Structure formats: structure tokens, C-alpha cells
Amino acid sequence: MIYWETVQPKFTDFLLAGDEISAIALARESLSNGASPVEFFEKCIAPSLQEVGKRFETLDIFLPEMVTAADLVEKINTEVINPALADAKDNKNLSLGKVLLATVQGDLHDIGKNMVALMLKVNGFEVIDMGTSVAPSDIITRAVQENVDIIGISALLTTCLPYMKEVGDFLVAKGIRDKYSVIVGGAATNPTIAEEMGANAYGSSAADGVEKCKMLLGKI
Ligand code: B12
Structure with missing residues (x-):
């Protein structure tokens, strides 16, 4: 210390x-x-x-x-x-599940999200990283196409939080909310915001994100 x-x-x-x-x-x-x-x-x-x-x-x-x-x-x-x-780590052949990651629409911050992507990969998850400023509808389309298990969204700008909520709202509107677990993170979020977004989990760090993804898929 x-x-x-x-x-x-x-x-x-x-x-x-x-x-x-x-x-x-x-x-x-x-x-x-x-x-x-x-x-x-x-x-x-x-x-x-x-x-x-x-x-x-x-x-x-x-x-x-x-x-x-x-x-x-x-x-x-x-x-x-x-x-x-x-x-x-050498877990490249392990597949714990498929995670789609994106930084929310309007937000270009990706240092934290990239770390989450890397940590998930080295811990045995398959990761599809859509990059930054991704529209909610594009996130849903890709999640369906790729048949992912988890949708992970990052937000650092508070002004972009409404787009994060839209992801959950779209899933509900399409009647597919139960098919996916949603995890959110990034400096604009916290456990309360995650709950307001209707997310299944909040990740405070890359390591915490890995643990929460494992939990969501019943791997721990
Ligand atoms: C670096 C930085 C930038 C860089 C971004 C470079 C990049 N490629 O990311 C640049 C210079 C480009 C930038 C631009 C801007 N920025 Co900026 N930026 C920052 C800064 C200093 C650090 C962000 C960072 O990388 N932190 C380190 C990482 C490791 O932390 P993290 O992202 O939170 O991620 C960790 C966890 O949160 C978690 N996590 C993150 N995402 C996810 C996702 C999931 C699914 C999970 C499970 C976990 C998880 O794991 C990560 C690793 O531990 C922050 C300050 C801050 N307090 O955050 C301001 C900050 C976010 N920026 C801010 C602002 C205002 C801007 C600009 C609007 C400035 C301007 N006037 O143009 C622009 C916006 C551009 C845009 N449209 O996005 C404000 C936001 C204020 C607000 N409340 O909305 C902040 C808070 C600064 C401040 N105090 O004013 N910025």
C-alpha cells in the first residue's frame, strides 16, 4: 500500500x-x-x-x-x-460465455471499457467490442445477431446515460429482455444508476466486471 x-x-x-x-x-x-x-x-x-x-x-x-x-x-x-x-493467463481455449461491450452513444471514453474487454478475454470470455459512441439500436441488433449472453455498456458522460437506459427499454419493447443479462459500468454509473437503468449488474472495475459476468452466467 x-x-x-x-x-x-x-x-x-x-x-x-x-x-x-x-x-x-x-x-x-x-x-x-x-x-x-x-x-x-x-x-x-x-x-x-x-x-x-x-x-x-x-x-x-x-x-x-x-x-x-x-x-x-x-x-x-x-x-x-x-x-x-x-x-x-492462458485461458484462450475456455469459453465461459459471450459478452458484447460498447461505450454508450455520444461517449468516446474507452480506456476503462478496453481494460474490461481485455480482462474478460484473459479470463475465458469471448468478447465482441463494438467500440465507442454506439447507438442503442445497433447494440441490440448486434447482440441478437451474435447471440451473446451478456451486454456490457460503459458510460463516463452523465449526459449520455439516457442512451444507456434505452438499451434496456428496447430489449423490453422487443420482448427479449430475459434473453440477455445487462451489466453497466464507467465513472458515470454506480449501483443506484444500474438499478435505474434496469441492468442486472454493476461493475466497479474491470476485475469486478469479470466476477459479475461469471455470477450472471452462474459460473461461480
Ligand atoms: C481520459 C479522459 C478523457 C479522454 C478520453 C480518452 C479515451 N480514449 O477514453 C478525452 C481527453 C478524449 C476526454 C474527452 C472528454 N471528456 Co473526459 N475524462 C477523462 C478522464 C480524465 C479519465 C477517464 C478514464 O479513462 N478513467 C480511467 C478508467 C480506468 O476508468 P473508467 O473508465 O471509469 O473504467 C473503470 C471502471 O469504471 C470500470 N468500467 C468502465 N466501463 C465499464 C463497463 C462495464 C460493462 C463494466 C462491468 C465496468 C466498466 O472498469 C474500468 C477499469 O477499472 C475522466 C475523469 C474521470 N473521473 O473519470 C474525464 C471525464 C469523464 N471527462 C469529462 C468530460 C466533460 C469530457 C469532455 C466533454 C471534455 C470536452 N470539453 O470536450 C470530452 C467528451 C468527449 C466524448 N464525447 O466522449 C468529464 C465528464 C463529466 C460528466 N459528469 O459527464 C470527466 C468526469 C472529467 C471531469 N471531472 O470533468 N476525456
Whole structure:
């Protein structure tokens, strides 16, 4: 714990300064010191981005700095975290179920959703990732086409939450609500919102999302 208390603020500073070399070095150093890729993501990357968001909200930083921080995180995920995570597990032949993932219409945030996709894959789920800003009707059409078990939707913008609710409403209107489990996540959601959306579950993190998907399919 003490380790993250010192490392995480340093990492935030590197993100805000756009210091790619130091940020990547810190990620590699943490992994070689024994941190797991998921631990680094949840204890360092996620809280640092939350801090970036806070500073954006209080006008201490502006959009270009938030973009720089996001780009840097994507680079670290691609170069360090994702390959380490993919190496760490070998469940590629297991199929626990099929999950369709999408970021809700109007919302372009995908760092968290991508982590959920990767964690589901390495834990034995088949994942169909529709990307960002996906219309509710497209989500339903694809879910039906692919015969998925679970529909997972991510939202970071509160203004886009009505589209998330539309997914559930469409399923009900088409009389197919019971065919699918719906799980929601992302910084604009919480357990109360999940309930209001008519979702079957809420995932607070990628790891929690994996556990909830297993639960929904009766695998634990
Ligand atoms: C990085 C970032 C960006 C990047 C996004 C890059 C990208 N490729 O994703 C950029 C710079 C492009 C961006 C743009 C904007 N952003 Co922005 N952004 C952020 C920031 C700082 C971090 C988001 C993030 O990646 N967090 C880290 C990940 C790991 O967390 P996460 O997404 O929540 O995901 C975890 C869990 O929630 C969960 N999870 C996520 N999804 C799902 C799905 C399922 C199914 C499950 C089970 C679990 C799950 O697992 C993940 C891993 O643990 C947040 C601040 C914050 N507090 O979130 C603001 C924030 C979300 N942005 C905000 C805003 C306002 C914007 C802009 C409107 C700014 C502007 N003026 O243009 C635009 C909107 C663009 C659009 N149409 O979407 C606001 C939203 C306010 C609100 N309440 O709606 C925030 C909260 C900042 C703030 N405090 O003001 N942003």
C-alpha cells in the first residue's frame, strides 16, 4: 500500500507533464518489482486519471492536458500492461460465455471499457467490442445477431446515460429482455444508476466486471 502511495502521485505528475519516458519506466519498474498488470492499472493508472479529471473539473488543467494524459495511458496500456496481462493467463481455449461491450452513444471514453474487454478475454470470455459512441439500436441488433449472453455498456458522460437506459427499454419493447443479462459500468454509473437503468449488474472495475459476468452466467 505504501508503495502505491508514493508511486501513484509520481505517475500523475508524469501524465500531466506528458513525460512518456518516465511514465513508461515507472510502469515497467512496478511490474518488475512484483506488481501485477491489473494492480498497476487499478492502483496507479485509474486513480491518476481520476486526479486528472478532478483537475480538469476545477480548471487547473484544460482539454489538451487531459488529451495528453489519455494518449500516454493508451501508450502504456499497449506497450506494457496489455502484453503483460495477456502473458499472465492462458485461458484462450475456455469459453465461459459471450459478452458484447460498447461505450454508450455520444461517449468516446474507452480506456476503462478496453481494460474490461481485455480482462474478460484473459479470463475465458469471448468478447465482441463494438467500440465507442454506439447507438442503442445497433447494440441490440448486434447482440441478437451474435447471440451473446451478456451486454456490457460503459458510460463516463452523465449526459449520455439516457442512451444507456434505452438499451434496456428496447430489449423490453422487443420482448427479449430475459434473453440477455445487462451489466453497466464507467465513472458515470454506480449501483443506484444500474438499478435505474434496469441492468442486472454493476461493475466497479474491470476485475469486478469479470466476477459479475461469471455470477450472471452462474459460473461461480
Ligand atoms: C481520459 C479522459 C478523457 C479522454 C478520453 C480518452 C479515451 N480514449 O477514453 C478525452 C481527453 C478524449 C476526454 C474527452 C472528454 N471528456 Co473526459 N475524462 C477523462 C478522464 C480524465 C479519465 C477517464 C478514464 O479513462 N478513467 C480511467 C478508467 C480506468 O476508468 P473508467 O473508465 O471509469 O473504467 C473503470 C471502471 O469504471 C470500470 N468500467 C468502465 N466501463 C465499464 C463497463 C462495464 C460493462 C463494466 C462491468 C465496468 C466498466 O472498469 C474500468 C477499469 O477499472 C475522466 C475523469 C474521470 N473521473 O473519470 C474525464 C471525464 C469523464 N471527462 C469529462 C468530460 C466533460 C469530457 C469532455 C466533454 C471534455 C470536452 N470539453 O470536450 C470530452 C467528451 C468527449 C466524448 N464525447 O466522449 C468529464 C465528464 C463529466 C460528466 N459528469 O459527464 C470527466 C468526469 C472529467 C471531469 N471531472 O470533468 N476525456
